[in-house]
Amino acid sequence: MEPKLLLTPGPTPIPPEVSQAMSQGMIGHRSSDFTELMQHVQSNIGEVFGSKYPVAVLTSSGTSALETAMINLVGKDESIIIIASGAFGDRFKNIAKAHPFHVYVYEVPWGEGVNVQEFEAFLNDKSDIRAVFSQACETSTAVLHPVKEIGRAVKNYDPSTLFIVDGVSAVGGTPFDIEAQSIDCLVTGSQKALMLPPGIAFVTMNEAARVRASQNRLPKFYLDINQYFSALEKHSTPFTPAVSLIQGLDKVLSIYKEEGIDNIFDRHMKMKNMIRAGLTALGLELLVEEAYASPTVTAFKGEEAELSHIKDTLQKEFGITIAGGQKQLKGKILRIGHMGYMFPKDMLAVLAALESILSRYHNKNYYGTALTAAQEAYHE
């Protein structure tokens, strides 16, 4: 009977009013009802993406939005740099390698943020780089990269080199301003800070990227972004859209408006500070240093046996789900999501449960330790 508390970095919980919006009944995707829906969505979505340009909605998952950015913005035999700092950077690599590009990979140790000076040296060493791709938040390591500084480095290298950012698990939980951050194209999926089920993905592009996309000649149809932007001018989509998810999106954007976007970003920062303070107070080692800590997800290190015990006991005794590590971090970290439909009281709940689990595990008294630290962080 106990409701589950899902604190994973995606999929994330869906607000009940969003579930309800997605069950309001089917409308034809060529009807005026749908046109109005799309118009309403477009008028509210730009703020979340920090973009004054249209935001295309694809019926697909985040991976396809990454591929869409790539195959619309990079031509045959062109050179690109992929910044890879975790499991999703690896996916970026795999997408790029499936296509006829010349790919340089800038590897960042997992758990670290991009060192912009070092990246700049790597970049300046290469000629004819047409585009640079990076995650904003690398979900697998809980790192938020210095996007603005990377963007500046890209534009210093060559103003016509495009900077493409994967905003999965960042958009909606942390502010973007694509102009100030020198981002030419920002993409994301629906299932993270945007509080929706997976199934739709988003692509926004400035004028420079739109021009590049319109000139791109790689064979494609469903992932041809030009078709989406053309249809958007008539508040439509080129192919049958995931209507129920877009109905949900419209409700999410209303919720954002109601809470206020700055308040939402503040809440995410607050949850990050609470969880980091609490974990530290419990003697757990954070994977990511403060300067690169994501406001949407936090990772902590530990011995495999202890981590496994923590994760299982949280689940079994308290009905709280958190996530393990992926690939080379499997068995080495746990990750707590704090994005979207998650709140300060959820941070208190998971920290209190951790106090209880660790007190028994280490036969030591942790009661109040994490909570006190988190409560102080909350009031800072």
Next chain:
Amino acid sequence: MEPKLLLTPGPTPIPPEVSQAMSQGMIGHRSSDFTELMQHVQSNIGEVFGSKYPVAVLTSSGTSALETAMINLVGKDESIIIIASGAFGDRFKNIAKAHPFHVYVYEVPWGEGVNVQEFEAFLNDKSDIRAVFSQACETSTAVLHPVKEIGRAVKNYDPSTLFIVDGVSAVGGTPFDIEAQSIDCLVTGSQKALMLPPGIAFVTMNEAARVRASQNRLPKFYLDINQYFSALEKHSTPFTPAVSLIQGLDKVLSIYKEEGIDNIFDRHMKMKNMIRAGLTALGLELLVEEAYASPTVTAFKGEEAELSHIKDTLQKEFGITIAGGQKQLKGKILRIGHMGYMFPKDMLAVLAALESILSRYHNKNYYGTALTAAQEAYHE
């Protein structure tokens, strides 16, 4: 307050229990809950597709499934035939033309079924045709093509030539048996007879097609079908799936099981017979002759002014939505959907409303005319 009656050939109404299933709450797509869900789906879905092979579930709309079939089964510079008989055949052409294929188009007059003898002559006139693509039901004209006979012609031409069928608005409403119909690959979307919102698409392939797909070297990532089939072996998906829609799909398949798949197909045939008899009794001319009439959608012809009056009045006075024609059939036909969550009593309702509208429009007494014909068809 009046609930709307949506009788369009997609999107179609969603059963309330399916809506409920889609709101049951998020589960992680890498959790054992999701693995069980996928396993359950796989054990029930084959019957609907008439396929003993796995059915891959893509997070995307039907168009992407068509493109997926194409770019996984056709190599660079290979020759294919597209059977085009309406708006969706045109889309098939556009997808094919976006890729480096040698495309022959076999044009069928809109509203007609494929004449298999003529098609066979067209086919035998070409050499090195590697694949033939056809809609089963061309939604825009309400035609159901003689799929089995086309398949036989393809295999007579060359047993290694693949036959790929677009099952949109057919799968779920009419029986398939891919082996008996010589179909190598069958694809469809979720939003038609399958009673789901749009957002997921399906691809099933026999061994010959799987081999061809595994050898295909066209650049692709999100639409690389091999990744889906590999993941399916572990009851998983290669990319974040549209979890809520798959939860809905599982419920749809339970409903199919409960009603019995043969009863469902019978219901669709019955609705087709009722609506065709009723429309004919009202003096309305059917677009498609009986031999090619689809069990999922029916089109009738008329003067533009009369059709427009019928469509608007059904909507305004009776809360019933039907669809107009597309492209070259715009203003020339209306289409009534009878697939998925639609029932004989809905056919009686729309026919009764039509009697009423036409009686006023023509100042003539049609009362009982269409209903009597439909009731007789129901009891046949």
